[in-house]
Amino acid sequence: MSEAEARRIFIERNGSDGSLREDIRSRASRLGLRGWVRLMDDGGLCIHAEGRPRALDGLAESLRSMAAARAVTEEVAHVEGHEQFAIRGMPAGVFVVQEHQATAHHFDVRLEVEEVMRSWAVPKGPSMDPAVKRLAVEVEDHSLAHNDYEGRDGRGGVIIWDRGDYEQGGRVPWPEALERGHAVFVLHGQKLRGGFALQRTGAGDKAQWLLIKRRDEFALPGSDVTADRPESVHSGVTLGELLAGASA
Numbered sequence: 001m002s003e004a005e006a007r008r009i010f011i012e013r014n015g016s017d018g019s020l021r022e023d024i025r026s027r028a029s030r031l032g033l034r035g036w037v038r039l040m041d042d043g044g045l046c047i048h049a050e051g052r053p054r055a056l057d058g059l060a061e062s063l064r065s066m067a068a069a070r071a072v073t074e075e076v077a078h079v080e081g082h083e084q085f086a087i088r089g090m091p092a093g094v095f096v097v098q099e100h101q102a103t104a105h106h107f108d109v110r111l112e113v114e115e116v117m118r119s120w121a122v123p124k125g126p127s128m129d130p131a132v133k134r135l136a137v138e139v140e141d142h143s144l145a146h147n148d149y150e151g152r153d154g155r156g157g158v159i160i161w162d163r164g165d166y167e168q169g170g171r172v173p174w175p176e177a178l179e180r181g182h183a184v185f186v187l188h189g190q191k192l193r194g195g196f197a198l199q200r201t202g203a204g205d206k207a208q209w210l211l212i213k214r215r216d217e218f219a220l221p222g223s224d225v226t227a228d229r230p231e232s233v234h235s236g237v238t239l240g241e242l243l244a245g246a247s248a
C-alpha cells in the first residue's frame with residue numbers, strides 16, 4: 001500500500017447547492033479518504049483530503065465532473081492524520097456557560113453531544129487568553145432544558161453567562177474525541193469565540209481536564225473575559241446582582 005499523501009482542493013461553485021458538502025463527503029469516504037470540507041467566505045469550498053494518491057486523483061476527477069463545481073484547483077498539503085472525513089463550519093449543537101454560586105463558585109461549561117449536555121465545572125471560568133490553562137472537572141451530564149435556567153436556588157444561584165452554537169473540530173470524530181480525552185471545538189458565543197480545546201489530564205469518576213483557548217484571530221492574550229464581561233447574556237444582571245437582588 002502506497003504512502004498517504006494530502007491535498008487541498010478548492011472549488012468554485014455554480015449556485016449555492018446546500019447538499020454539495022454532503023455529496024463531497026460521501027465521495028471522499030467511498031474512496032477511503034480522510035480530512036474535511038469547509039465553506040469559504042467567498043462561497044467556494046475548500047477540501048483537505050488525505051489518503052492514497054490514486055484515491056486523491058479519483059476525488060479530484062470526480063469533483064471536476066460535478067455540475068455544481070465550476071473550477072477545481074489543487075495543491076499539495078501536509079498529512080495531518082485525520083481519522084474521519086468531516087464537514088467543517090457546521091454547528092454540531094449548542095453550548096452554554098452557566099456561572100454558578102453553590103458551595104463553591106464556578107462556571108459550568110456544557111456542550112451538546114448526542115442529545116445531552118456534557119458538562120465541566122471550571123472553578124476560574126473560561127479564558128480567551130491562549131496562555132491560560134483552566135482546570136475543568138468533568139461532572140454529570142445535564143439535559144438541554146437546563147440550558148435556559150437562570151435564577152436563585154437556596155443560598156446560591158445561576159446566571160447564563162454565555163451561550164451559542166459550536167462546531168466539533170479535530171482529527172477524531174466525536175464523541176470518540178471526548179472518550180480519548182482530547183476534544184477541539186469552535187464556539188460561537190457572545191463572549192467566547194473561536195477555537196478551544198479540552199485536554200484530559202486525569203482519569204476517574206470526576207476526571208480532570210484543562211480548558212484552553214486555541215491561538216486564532218479570536219484569541220485575546222492578556223484578557224480576563226470573566227472579569228470584563230460578568231453579566232448574564234439572558235438578563236444582563238451579574239451573579240452578584242442576582243444574589244443581592246433576591247434578598248432585598
Ligand code: MN
Pocket residue numbers: 100102106107108121
Ligand atoms: Mn454547577
